Amino acid sequence: MGTYKHGIYISEVPTGLVPMTQTDAALIVAFGTVPVHLATNPVADNTPVLCYTYQEAVQQLGYSDDWEKYSLCEVMFTHFALYNMAPIVLVPCMDTSKHVQHQKNIAVELTDGVGKIKDAVFVDTLALSTQESTEADLVKDTDYTAAYNDDGEVVITAIEGGKMASVATVYAAYKALDTTKVTADDIIGGVSTTTGKNSGLELLSEIFPRFGLVPGIVIAPGWSHNPTVASVMKAKVANINTVFKAICLCDVDDSVTKYSNVSEWKNKNNFVGELQYVVWPRVKNGDKKYHLSSHVASLMNQVDAANKDIPYVSPSNKSLQIDGACTVDGDEIFLGIDSAAYLNGQGIVTALNFIGGWRLYGNRTGAYPSSTDPKDAFINIRRMFNWVGNTLVTTFWSKIDDATNKRLIRSVVNSANIWFNGLTAIGALLGGRVEFRSDENAKTDLLDGIVKFHVYMAPPPPAREIDFIQEYDVDYLSNLFA
Template sequence: MANFEHGVTTRQADTSVTTPVAADSGVAFVVGAAPAHTVGGAVNEPIMCQNYGEAVAALGYSDDWANYTVCEAIYSQFKLYGVAPVVFVNVLDPAKHKKSVAEQNYPINDGKVLLPLEALKDTVKVSTYTVGTDFDLFYEGENLILEVLEGGKIPENTGELTVTFDAVDPSKITENDIIGGFDTSTKKYSGLELIDKVFPKYGIVADLILAPGWSDKSTVAAVMAAKAANINGVFEGKALIDADAETVKHYADVPAWKKANNINSKTQIVCWPLVKLGDRVFHLSTQAAGRMGATDSDNGGCPAESPSNKSLQIDSAVLADGTVILLDLQQANYLNSNGIVTALNLIGGYVLWGNETACFPADTDVKNYFICISRMFGWVANTLVLSYWSKVDKKMTRRLIDSIVDSVNIWLNGLTNEEKLLGGRVEFKEEENSTTALMAGKAVFHIYMTPPSPAKELEFVLEYDAEYVSAALAA
């Protein structure tokens, strides 16, 4: 029988207007080599870190950035720009990228032997002595330390030890390791392919793809562009590419390099040259990622403002051989006019200089070639996916459609009030929603939006006005 009710009852209905879930912005996804063997870290696993300490604990650290490119990003993202989170992938595999080091004698100083950081602790052998009894091993700084233990068999007057070991060899990493893929035998993903595992694992959208030291390879740059255009099949991002600062030594040759390497996508941002802070040399893409993340953070986690003309943490721009590059405004603008971002020291120190993605000047659609507008379109798209995924497979009713239209319009109005958009609206247009499409469960919502363009050129017209002479000198 039906429920018998007597008195007052209540129930709650779902709110008709959905609160949007803003997508992450300026989150870097960095692929490269890290000394993870020193901390028992993972290989080909996306590791999210919120600060410098977490990154070092999970991936190890070395100042040898030529071999350990991930460490460059760790230092830049956390120490220079203070942006988080960052997702790292270490591709240096001790089981694959290794070499055997011939037996040789190493001196003992203060009861310690300094072995290279590349040495694999578990492979170290010292003539007839035993680890844990006669000596111990631990990583510290840029070395694997062999410490002589008191009470062991190693005599106190021994001046050196004969040691042999295997070592990781970052030079054996190839472009294919960075690109990665899917191994049918192990059923595991690797390299850049792991960007699709970030959201399922951590629930964040990593929208800036980096591979410092490798992105100047055309094959790597192409895969980075493809992944940025289709993250998890639904999200968008940007691939930060470095032009080769070793072979391209003059600013006027960078556009030819860009063309020869087929780097012309709206999902790519090309950077040249390298940059330097003190003795540390950075790929400009690494610092550009930090600058973008910091600028987004200053704008409430939204990429509405261009990172151009914002301070970089550098004191010079250089080539791979250390040659200092001093660009004047005309030279920097020439690079910008060819879709290349650079570093400029004109007023107030070094800044990132350039508003154009790699598709410029071939593609002059403003939503594609302006970095901040292109990123805003991607960010709005990512936010819509996150916010309205829960509506998928609901009953296709007028109430559902109206609730989506109303909530999106409220959100766009809020972005407009915050000056992150000049205006925006969503419409459910009859001509885009045929009866057959609606019967098949497909609804199309048309969003009109205008992110603000960067104030790229400010012109002041100066004119001599003779009337001020007579006015000033009149009796």
């Protein structure tokens, strides 16, 4: 028997409309190498780091201008210093038990009590002796000090009154980082059979569980030109946590120095994915040379930020923070509009200095021209499909295992359609809707708890060609008699 009530009572029911979650379509996840020996607060090996400032990136990963050795330093500088964007996830694919060298009896000449060690020394492993092949007999902070200079070298300085003050040569033993031992296999990574821990690109699956952010752009400057690395990047971005999608930016190999050879290289090495944006050549700013993928990723962040963080605008014909395009040797490359258009027609993106300074040029994914389906061939439409799909997943995940009834169906359809109407109103879509269709929901599926919604949408294609048709109008000759 129910409880006897007398008065006014309040109860609540869930809101029929669900506010859509915000997913960052341009969150960059970058894989590579870092000078971790220079970090003041170093992270563990193969640990993704979410950074909102240049300072915290440097503190946790270190920084060096030697970008050929330390590829993620190029990404840090580009993202924070040149484009002023945040956040970014940096993944050091390093194993400090393997990617090192152990040195002994390294002679260090002293001048006025000061010497330098050029190796990438882990300074806490440094041991100094006054004689070769003997145990360390010099004590840090008693006989000498050791600190890094701006070039990443270890400077040892004799302390007055200490043992090192009276010698001209000391002998060093230490552990040093050796990035020449990092291979493509380390960037690709995998799952350890002993510890079960992920490494390399396998860590992409940890980004959302760790940070609650959906990866949008995956890069690996200095490594993405490798066909094996690129193929794994292409596979990983298509199936993140089994439900999310991203895109990957892949550089053409530095050995390709002529624009006419890029297409052949692209097809030969299978850089033809719809989730792949293929870029060539290198670019420069001052005396620094960059992989174009570093700039494109940050530029996409910038363009999205200017459009309410919605990736419906192509990054093509937007300004790059560069002053030239070049080969790896620094030889400048100047493309005409015809050469750049040829590359674009082969699914390759480049840098063009034509009108308005240096700009990114090209809308096509690697799948073009083999695929002309707009959702796979235009980069902004591809990214919109990724972003919409990722947003639908994060928004309606809370509905999993709810009762399959009309309230559930109405909640999903109405909420999504209101969102699509808003995107259409601001021009991010030409139109979009969600339907629950009887012909797509078989009774056997519904009995098994499978519910399908059909999403229709049309992101605006980029205006890649604008034609003006000129004609001589003879009627204007009458103005001679006016």
